[in-house]
Amino acid sequence: xxxxxxxxxxxxxxxxxxxxxxxxxxxxxxxxxxxxxxxxxxxxxxxxxxxxxxxxxxxxxxxxxxxxxxxxxxxxxxxxxxxxxxxxxxxxxxxxxxxxxxxxxxxxxxxxxxxxxxxxxxxxxxxxxxxxxxxxxxxxxxxxxxxxxxxxxxxxxxxxxxxxxxxxxxxxxxxxxxxxxxxxxxxxxxxxxxxxxxxxxxxxxxxxxxxxxxxxxxxxxxxxxxxxxxxxxxxxxxxxxxxxxxxxxxxxxxxxxxxxxxxxxxxxxxxxxxxxxxxxxxxxxxxxxxxxxxxxxxxxxxxxxxxxxxxxxxxxxxxxxxxxxxxxxxxxxxxxxxxxxxxxxxxxxxxxxxxxxxxxxxxxxxxxxxxxxxxxxxxxxxxxxxxxxxxxxxxxxxxxxxxxxxxxxxxxxxxxxxxxxxxxxxxxxxxxxxxxxxxxxxxxxxxxxxxxxxxxxxxxxxxxxxxxxxxxxxxxxxxxxxxxxxxxxxxxxxxxxxxxx
Numbered sequence: 001x002x003x004x005x006x007x008x009x010x011x012x013x014x015x016x017x018x019x020x021x022x023x024x025x026x027x028x029x030x031x032x033x034x035x036x037x038x039x040x041x042x043x044x045x046x047x048x049x050x051x052x053x054x055x056x057x058x059x060x061x062x063x064x065x066x067x068x069x070x071x072x073x074x075x076x077x078x079x080x081x082x083x084x085x086x087x088x089x090x091x092x093x094x095x096x097x098x099x100x101x102x103x104x105x106x107x108x109x110x111x112x113x114x115x116x117x118x119x120x121x122x123x124x125x126x127x128x129x130x131x132x133x134x135x136x137x138x139x140x141x142x143x144x145x146x147x148x149x150x151x152x153x154x155x156x157x158x159x160x161x162x163x164x165x166x167x168x169x170x171x172x173x174x175x176x177x178x179x180x181x182x183x184x185x186x187x188x189x190x191x192x193x194x195x196x197x198x199x200x201x202x203x204x205x206x207x208x209x210x211x212x213x214x215x216x217x218x219x220x221x222x223x224x225x226x227x228x229x230x231x232x233x234x235x236x237x238x239x240x241x242x243x244x245x246x247x248x249x250x251x252x253x254x255x256x257x258x259x260x261x262x263x264x265x266x267x268x269x270x271x272x273x274x275x276x277x278x279x280x281x282x283x284x285x286x287x288x289x290x291x292x293x294x295x296x297x298x299x300x301x302x303x304x305x306x307x308x309x310x311x312x313x314x315x316x317x318x319x320x321x322x323x324x325x326x327x328x329x330x331x332x333x334x335x336x337x338x339x340x341x342x343x344x345x346x347x348x349x350x351x352x353x354x355x356x357x358x359x360x361x362x363x364x365x366x367x368x369x370x371x372x373x374x375x376x377x378x379x380x381x382x383x384x385x386x387x388x389x390x391x392x393x394x395x396x397x398x399x400x401x402x403x404x405x406x407x408x409x410x411x412x413x414x415x416x417x418x419x420x421x422x423x424x425x426x427x428x429x430x431x432x433x434x435x436x437x438x439x440x441x442x443x444x445x446x447x448x449x450x451x452x453x454x455x456x457x458x459x460x461x462x463x464x465x466x467x468x469x470x471x472x473x474x475x476x477x478x479x480x481x482x483x484x485x486x487x488x489x490x491x492x493x494x495x496x497x498x499x500x501x
Contacts, residue, residue, distance in 0.1 A: 005352065006128070009360035012353075013061060021062040022361060026368045029069020033089075034077055035391070040070025042217060044331050045209040046398045048338070056339040057357045063335055064315075064358055065365035067328050068120065071311055072369050075112040075304055080105060089307065091275040095292065095299035102295055111297055112304040113373045114246070115253055119305035120366035122257035123264065123312025128359055132348055134320040141321075141345065143453030144463045148473035149323065150446040154439060155477045167431045174426075175439025178203055198411045205334040207403040207416040208440060212433055214399050215420025218392050220427065252282055252298050253305045260306030264313020274313075278306030312362055318343055319355055322445070330441040 013022055032043045044066050051059035074089030079096035092112060099108040141149070154172050181192040182202025193199040256278035263274040282302035283292045292299045317323040322344030324330035336343050341351050348355055403416040423433055457463060464470045 005356045006360060009353065009356035010364065012057065012357065013360055013364055018058050018061055021058050022065045022364055022368060025062040025065030026069040026365045027372060029066040029071075030073035030369065030372060031069075032066075033070040033073025040067055041209070041328050041331060042214040042395075043070060044328055044335075045206070045213055046395075048206055048209075048331065048335055049401070049403075051335060052338065056336075056341060056351075056354055059335060059339060060332075060354060060358050061361040063332055064361040065368070067332070068308075068311055068362065068365040069369055069372075070328075071308055072113070072116045072120075072373060074307075075116065076109065079108045079112060079300075089275075089303070091279045091303035091307075092300060094279075095294070095296045095303075098293070098295035099297075099300070104295075108295075108300060110374075111249075111300045113370065115249075115256075115301040115304035116308040116373075117366060117370040118253045119257040119260055119307070119309035120311060120362075120369070122254065122305075123261040123309035124359075124363050124366060126258075126261050127312040127316055127362060131316050131320050131355075131359070134316065141469065142463075142467075143449040143456065144467060144470045145473070146449040147446055147453060148464060148470040148477070149321070150442050150449065152473045152477040152480070154435070154442060154446075155480045167429075168435050171426065171431045171433070172435035172439035175436040175441075176443035178208070179440045179443040198409070202444075203415060203440075204407070204412060205331075205441070207412040208419050209331055209334070209437065210399050210403055211416040211419030212423040212437055214395060215416060216423030216427060216433075218396050218399070219420060219424045221388055221392055249297070249301050252301050256282060256302040256305035257309040260309030261313040263306070264310030265316050274310040275303040275307040278302045308366075315358065315362060319347060319358065321345060322347075324438055324441060330438050333441060 013019060028043060029040060033040060044063055047063065047066065051062065054062070075092050075096065078089035078092040079100050096108045096112060099105075154176075155169075179202070181194075181199045183189070183200065184191045190200050259278040259281060260274040263277060279292075279299060279302045282298050283289050286292065286296075286298050288296070288298075314324075314329050318329045318332060322333070322342070324333055333343055336354075341347070341354055399416060399420075400413055403412045404410065423436075426433060426436065453463065454461070464474055
C-alpha cells in the first residue's frame with residue numbers, strides 16, 4: 001500500500017480536464033446502464049477508439065468511470081420497468097419492480113443506490129489493500145504458472161456462464177479459434193490467413209468487441225417488436241436512506257459486498273453471478289425469506305451491493321496478473337495495450353502512475369456515481385422511454401466510425417459486421433458471449449506462455465504437474481470441469497429417488 005501514490009493520483013484526477021473525464025465517464029455510464037439493451041461493455045468498446053490519442057492516465061480514468069457508472073445505472077430500469085439495464089441488475093428486478101409497483105419507486109431506487117455505493121466502497125478497500133502484494137507474488141510466476149492459470153480461468157468462465165457448461169466451453173473455444181489467424185508467435189509465419197493479407201496481423205480486438213456486443217444488440221433490438229413499457233414515475237419519494245436504516249441493513253450490505261468482491265476476483269465470472277450468489281445467501285439467512293421476490297428490501301440491497309462490488313474485485317486480477325476478471329476488464333486490457341501498457345505483475349514497476357490512477361478512479365467514480373444518481377435519478381429514469389428508432393441508428397453510426405478509425409480500412413468494418421451477426425446467432429442459440437470474448441483475449445497469451453515454457457524445457461510438459469502452482473491450477477481446472485456433471489448426476493438421482501418414494 002502506497003498512500004502517497006494514491007493521494008498523488010487523486011490530485012492528478014482533480015486537474016480540470018482529468019476530472020471532466022471522470023465526470024463524463026460516470027455520467028455516460030449511468031445513462032447507458034439505464035437504457036435496456038445498451039451495456040457498459042458496448043459503451044467502453046465504442047469509446048475505445050476515442051482514447052487512441054488521449055493521455056493514458058486520462059484514458060483509464062474515463063474507461064473505469066464508465067465501468068462503475070454502467071454497472072450502477074442498470075438498477076434504474078430494473079426497478080421501474082422490470083427490464084435490467086445491464087445483466088448485472090437481473091436480480092434487482094425480482095424485488096425492485098414489485099416495490100416500485102406498490103407505490104415506492106423512490107424507496108426502491110434509494111436502497112439500490114446506497115447499496116451500490118457501499119458495495120463499491122468495500123470492494124475498493126480490498127482492491128487497495130491486496131493488489132500490490134498479489135502482484136509481487138505473481139512476479140514469481142513462470143510461463144507454466146501463467147498457462148495453467150489462464151487455462152483455469154477459461155474453464156471457470158465456461159462453468160459459471162449462463163446456460164450449460166458445454167455451451168460455455170463451445171463459446172470459449174470459438175473465441176480461441178478466431179484468435180488464431182495471424183502470425184505464428186513461434187515461427188513468425190502467417191497461419192489461417194487464407195491468402196488474405198489483411199489477416200496477417202490477426203483479427204483486431206476492437207472490431208470483434210464492437211461487433212459482438214454492440215452490433216449484435218442492435219440487430220436484436222431491430223427484430224424486437226415489443227410494445228412500449230408501462231411508465232413508472234419516481235415522484236418525490238425519499239431516495240436517501242436514514243442512519244437507522246443503514247444500521248439495520250449493515251450486515252446484509254457488508255456480507256453481500258464481500259461476496260461480490262470475492263466473485264469479482266475470480267477470473268471471468270462477472271457481476272451477474274456475484275448478485276445471484278449474494279441474493280441467494282441473503283434469502284437463506286433472512287428472517288423473512290417469504291418476502292423475497294415480492295418487494296424485499298434485503299433482496300434489493302444484496303443484489304446491488306454485490307454487483308457493484310464485483311467491479312473493484314475484477315480489477316484486482318487485471319492489475320496484479322493481467323487476467324481479465326470480467327468481459328469489461330478484457331476490453332480494458334485492450335485499452336491498455338493500445339497505449340503500450342502491459343497489464344500484469346510488473347505493472348507497478350513499469351507504469352506505477354497508471355496503476356494508482358486506476359485505483360483512484362475506481363474510488364472517485366464510485367463517490368461521484370452516488371452523488372449523481374441520488375440527485376438526478378428522477379430525470380435519468382425518463383431516458384428509458386427513448387424510442388429505439390432514435391437510439392439504434394446513432395449507436396450503429398458510432399460502431400462503424402469506431403471500427404473504421406482503428407486502421408482506416410473497411411476490412412475492420414466488415415469484421416465488425418460479421419461478428420455482430422455471429423454474436424446475434426450465438427445469443428439466439430443461448431450460447432453466452434462472455435466466454436467467447438475472454439477466450440479471444442486470453443488464447444494468444446496462453447499460447448505464448450505455453451510455447452515459452454516448452455522452449456525453456458526443450459518440449460517437456462512435466463512442470464505442469466511437478467511445480468506446485470501449475471499443479472494446483474490444473475487440478476482446480478479439472479475439478480471445475482467435472483463438478484457440474486457430478487452435480488447434475490446427483491440432482492437427477494435425487495429426483496428419481498424422490499419420484500420412486
